[in-house]
Amino acid sequence: xGNDRRVGIIGVGCSKFGIRDxxxxxxxxxxxxxxxxxxxxxxxxxxxxxxxGTAGTRSYELMPAVPINEYCGFAGKGPIRVExxxxxxxxxxxxxxxxxxxxxxxxxxxxxxxxxxxVDTPTSLAVGGRSGSYLWEFHQYGTxxxxxxxxxxxxxxxxxGTTDKQLALVAVKNHRNAAKNPKAQFQKEISLEKxxxxxxxAYPLRLFDCSAITDGSSAAVIASExxxxxxxxxxxxxxxxxxxxxxxxxxxxxxxxxxxKATVEASRMAYQMAGIEDPVKDLDVVALHDxxxxxxxxxxxxxxxxxxxxxxxxxxxxxxxxxxxIPVNTFGxxxxxxxxxxxxxxAMFYEIVKQLREEAKDLQVDLKTxxxxxxxxxGTGHFxxxxxxxx
Amino acid sequence: xGNDRRVGIIGVGCSKFGIRDxxxxxxxxxxxxxxxxxxxxxxxxxxxxxxxGTAGTRSYELMPAVPINEYCGFAGKGPIRVExxxxxxxxxxxxxxxxxxxxxxxxxxxxxxxxxxxVDTPTSLAVGGRSGSYLWEFHQYGTxxxxxxxxxxxxxxxxxGTTDKQLALVAVKNHRNAAKNPKAQFQKEISLEKxxxxxxxAYPLRLFDCSAITDGSSAAVIASExxxxxxxxxxxxxxxxxxxxxxxxxxxxxxxxxxxKATVEASRMAYQMAGIEDPVKDLDVVALHDxxxxxxxxxxxxxxxxxxxxxxxxxxxxxxxxxxxIPVNTFGxxxxxxxxxxxxxxAMFYEIVKQLREEAKDLQVDLKTxxxxxxxxxGTGHFxxxxxxxx
Numbered sequence: 001x002g003n004d005r006r007v008g009i010i011g012v013g014c015s016k017f018g019i020r021d022x023x024x025x026x027x028x029x030x031x032x033x034x035x036x037x038x039x040x041x042x043x044x045x046x047x048x049x050x051x052x053g054t055a056g057t058r059s060y061e062l063m064p065a066v067p068i069n070e071y072c073g074f075a076g077k078g079p080i081r082v083e084x085x086x087x088x089x090x091x092x093x094x095x096x097x098x099x100x101x102x103x104x105x106x107x108x109x110x111x112x113x114x115x116x117x118x119v120d121t122p123t124s125l126a127v128g129g130r131s132g133s134y135l136w137e138f139h140q141y142g143t144x145x146x147x148x149x150x151x152x153x154x155x156x157x158x159x160x161g162t163t164d165k166q167l168a169l170v171a172v173k174n175h176r177n178a179a180k181n182p183k184a185q186f187q188k189e190i191s192l193e194k195x196x197x198x199x200x201x202a203y204p205l206r207l208f209d210c211s212a213i214t215d216g217s218s219a220a221v222i223a224s225e226x227x228x229x230x231x232x233x234x235x236x237x238x239x240x241x242x243x244x245x246x247x248x249x250x251x252x253x254x255x256x257x258x259x260x261k262a263t264v265e266a267s268r269m270a271y272q273m274a275g276i277e278d279p280v281k282d283l284d285v286v287a288l289h290d291x292x293x294x295x296x297x298x299x300x301x302x303x304x305x306x307x308x309x310x311x312x313x314x315x316x317x318x319x320x321x322x323x324x325x326i327p328v329n330t331f332g333x334x335x336x337x338x339x340x341x342x343x344x345x346x347a348m349f350y351e352i353v354k355q356l357r358e359e360a361k362d363l364q365v366d367l368k369t370x371x372x373x374x375x376x377x378x379g380t381g382h383f384x385x386x387x388x389x390x391x
Numbered sequence: 392x393g394n395d396r397r398v399g400i401i402g403v404g405c406s407k408f409g410i411r412d413x414x415x416x417x418x419x420x421x422x423x424x425x426x427x428x429x430x431x432x433x434x435x436x437x438x439x440x441x442x443x444g445t446a447g448t449r450s451y452e453l454m455p456a457v458p459i460n461e462y463c464g465f466a467g468k469g470p471i472r473v474e475x476x477x478x479x480x481x482x483x484x485x486x487x488x489x490x491x492x493x494x495x496x497x498x499x500x501x502x503x504x505x506x507x508x509x510v511d512t513p514t515s516l517a518v519g520g521r522s523g524s525y526l527w528e529f530h531q532y533g534t535x536x537x538x539x540x541x542x543x544x545x546x547x548x549x550x551x552g553t554t555d556k557q558l559a560l561v562a563v564k565n566h567r568n569a570a571k572n573p574k575a576q577f578q579k580e581i582s583l584e585k586x587x588x589x590x591x592x593a594y595p596l597r598l599f600d601c602s603a604i605t606d607g608s609s610a611a612v613i614a615s616e617x618x619x620x621x622x623x624x625x626x627x628x629x630x631x632x633x634x635x636x637x638x639x640x641x642x643x644x645x646x647x648x649x650x651x652k653a654t655v656e657a658s659r660m661a662y663q664m665a666g667i668e669d670p671v672k673d674l675d676v677v678a679l680h681d682x683x684x685x686x687x688x689x690x691x692x693x694x695x696x697x698x699x700x701x702x703x704x705x706x707x708x709x710x711x712x713x714x715x716x717i718p719v720n721t722f723g724x725x726x727x728x729x730x731x732x733x734x735x736x737x738a739m740f741y742e743i744v745k746q747l748r749e750e751a752k753d754l755q756v757d758l759k760t761x762x763x764x765x766x767x768x769x770g771t772g773h774f775x776x777x778x779x780x781x782x
Contacts, residue, residue, distance in 0.1 A: 049635075055454070063446070063474065063476055065474070065475070065637075065774075066476075066637060066638075066639075066640040066770065066773040066774070067640045069637060070639045070640055070641070074637075075637060075638060075639050076636050076637055076638065076652075076653075076656060077636075077637065078637040078774075079475060079478070079482060079485075079635035079636060079637050079657075079774050079775065079776060080473055080474075080475050080482040080485065080486070080635075080774075081473065081474045081475060081482075082471055082472065082473050082474070082486075083454065083456070083471075083472045083473075083474060084456070084470055084471050084472060085454055085457075087470070091470060091471040091472075094470075094471065095471070095473075095486055095489070097493075098486070098489040098490050098492075098493045098495060099489050099493075101489075101493035101494070101495070102488075102489045102490075102492035102493040103492070104489060104492070104633060242495060244440075244470035244471075245467050245468075245470060246456075246457060246460060246465075246466060246467055246468065246469040246470050247457075247466060247467065248457075248461045248466045249457040249458045249461055250461065261467075262467075265467060266470075379457065382457040383456075383457070383469075383470050383471075384470065385470060
C-alpha cells in the first residue's frame with residue numbers, strides 16, 4: 001500500500017549517557033544534534049522538520065520542544081513533540097519518517113532526549129507508575145515499573161522454569177558490551193556473582209536486573225531517496241520495515257504475563273513490510289528493549305528468535321552474544337548503556353546505523369545480510385515499535 | 392514534492408465543551424470518538440492507527456494515550472501521543488494525516504482531548520507559563536499566558552492604534568456565534584458594555600478578552616482516497632494544504648510583538664501547497680486561534696486577510712462576521728466555545744468540516760469556493776499549524 005518513496009537515515013548522534021547535571025536539557029540535546037548533523041555532512045539550515053521526543057515528566061521543562069529546537073538551531077522547524085512513554089524515541093523517528101515518506105519534508109531530524117535526574121522528589125519518582133493507568137494501577141495499587149516487570153518475571157519463571165541465573169546473564173552480557181561503549185552510563189563489567197547477590201528491588205528482580213535513571217539524548221537525520229542522491233550520500237541506512245502496536249493499560253486485562261503482545265504484533269508488521277521471514281537468519285544485529293533483564297528474555301521469544309519459553313536458554317547458550325545466533329544489545333542495552341526515556345529509541349537507531357556502516361569499532365558484529373532491528377517498548381507493552389533497517 | 396495520494400476527513404466528532412467533572416478523561420475522549428466513528432459510518436475495528444493529542448499537564452493521567460485508546464477501542468492501534476502546547480490538536484491531525492499520506496495506514500483517527508479542571512493547585516495553574524522557556528520566562532519572570540498576550544496587545548495598540556473596543560468586539564462576535572453552538576462552553580451572548588467593563592486580567596486584556604479553562608475532546612477520522620472510494624463515502628473533506636512553523640521560546644529574542652511569525656510562515660506554506668492566492672477570495676470560512684481577542688486581530692493580518700495593522704478595523708467593519716469578507720470563528724472560537732488545549736485543534740477540523748458539508752445549521756456560511764482554513768497556535772507562536780480544507 002501507499003507510496004514507494006524510499007526513506008533513509010543519513011546521520012546519527014548520541015550524547016554520553018549518565019548523570020548529566022552539568023547541562024540543561026537544551027545543551028544535552030544539542031550534544032546529539034551536533035554529532036548527527038556533522039555525521040550527515042549537512043548544515044542545520046538543511047533541516048526542514050524537527051520532531052522532538054521526550055517523556056518529559058522528570059524535568060523542569062514540561063514542554064521542552066520549543067527551547068530544544070531553538071537551542072539546536074531549528075526555531076522555525078519544530079512544530080511537534082511526541083511521547084510514547086519509554087518508546088518515545090521510536091515514535092519521534094516514526095513521525096519524522098512518515099513526514100518524509102509522505103513528501104511533506106525531504107529532510108527531517110528526530111531528537112530524543114530526557115533529563116531524568118533534574119526533578120527528584122517522591123512525586124516525580126512516582127511518575128513511572130503513572131505511565132500506565134493512573135486510577136487503576138498507580139493510585140489504587142501503587143505499582144511502579146520494577147513491580148510490573150517483576151510480575152512478568154514471576155510468570156515467566158513459573159511457567160517456563162526461567163532462572164535467576166539466566167536473568168543475571170543478560171545483565172552480565174550487556175555490562176560486558178557497555179564496558180567497550182564510550183557513550184555508556186556504566187562502562188564496566190559485572191560478575192555473575194555480583195549480579196546474583198545484589199539486593200532485591202522487586203522480587204524476583206534484583207538491582208542488576210534493572211536499568212538505571214539516565215540523562216541522555218540522541219538524534220537521527222532522515223531523508224528521502226531523492227534528497228540523498230542530491231546530497232551525494234552513499235552510506236544511507238534505509239528504513240525497510242516499520243511496525244507498531246499498543247496494549248491495554250489495565251494489567252488485569254492482559255491474558256498472558258509471560259510475554260508482550262505489543263512486541264509480537266509490532267514485529268510481525270515490520271517483518272511483513274521488510275520481507276523478513278526468519279529474523280535470526282535475516283538480521284545481523286538487534287537493539288532491543290531490556291529495561292529489565294526479563295524484558296530481554298521475553299523479547300527474544302516475542303521477536304521470534306526462539307520459541308516461547310526458550311528465552312532463558314537463549315541467553316545461557318550465548319545465542320545473543322557476539323558470535324552467537326544473533327548478537328543482541330551489542331552496545332550495552334538499556335541495562336548498561338542507560339535508559340533516558342525519550343532518547344532510548346533514537347539511540348537504538350544510532351547503534352544499529354553504526355553497526356550497518358561497520359563503524360562500531362570494538363563492538364562491531366560480522367555483517368552478512370546487512371540488516372538490523374530496533375525494538376522499543378513503552379511501559380509494559382503499552383506501546384511497541386519495531387523497525388527493520390538495511391543497507 | 393512527495394506523493395500525490397489524496398487524504399480526506401471522513402468523520403468528525405466533538406464533545407460538549409465546558410467543565411466536565413462528571414467524566415474521566417477516557418469517557419470524555421470517547422464522547423468525541425463515538426460521534427466521529429458514527430459520522431464516518433465505519434466501525435472502531437476499521438481504524439488502523441490512533442494518534443492521541445493532549446498537552447496533558449493539568450490532568451492526573453500524565454501519559455493518557457494508553458488508557459484513552461483502550462477505553463475508545465483502539466488498544467492495539469495507539470502507539471503515539473503528540474503535543475504542541477495549545478496547537479496539540481493540529482499536530483495530532485497532522486501525524487494521522489502524514490501516516491495515511493505515507494501509506495503506512497489507510498485509515499487513522501486523531502483524538503484531541505484535555506481535562507483542564509482536574510488538577511487545580513497553584514503549581515498546576517503555573518503550567519501555562521511553563522509551556523515556554525521554564526528557566527528564562529516562567530522561573531525568572533513568572534510570566535503566564537495572559538501576560539504574554541498582554542505584551543502583544545500593548546505592542547499592537549501602541550503601533551497601530553488598536554482600541555479596547557476593537558478587542559471587545561472580537562469577544563462579542565464570538566459569544567454571539569457560540570450562543571448558537573450546542574457544543575460551546577458559553578452559549579450566551581455578551582454586550583459590548585459588559586466586555587469593556589470586565590476586570591483586568593493582565594492590562595490591557597480584560598476578563599472577556601481571555602479564553603477559559605475548558606474540558607473537551609474532539610476526533611477526526613482520516614483516510615486515503617482509495618479507502619474512501621472503497622467505503623463508498625461521497626462527502627469527504629480533503630486536506631489540500633498543510634503548513635507548520637515554530638518560533639523562539641525567548642520572548643526577548645522576538646523582533647516583533649505585533650504579530651506572530653509562526654502564523655505568517657505556516658499559512659504561507661499551506662497556501663502554497665493548496666494553491667491559495669488570495670485567502671479572502673479563495674476561502675469561505677475560517678477557524679482561527681483566538682485564545683485572546685488580540686490573537687484573533689493579529690491573525691487576520693498574519694493570515695493575509697488584511698494588511699498589517701488593519702486587524703482592528705477588520706473586526707470593527709464586520710469583515711469577519713457572517714456576510715462579511717470572510718466569516719471567522721463562526722462556532723464561537725476558543726473565546727466562547729472553549730479552549731481545551733489538546734482538543735482545540737481537532738475541534739477546528741470538526742467545525743470546518745461541518746461548514747464545508749453544509750451541516751452547520753444556524754451557523755452555516757454561504758459556500759462559494761468550498762474551501763476553509765484552520766489556524767492553531769501553541770504558546771505565543773511557539774508552534775503554528777495551518778490547514779486548508781476543501782470539497
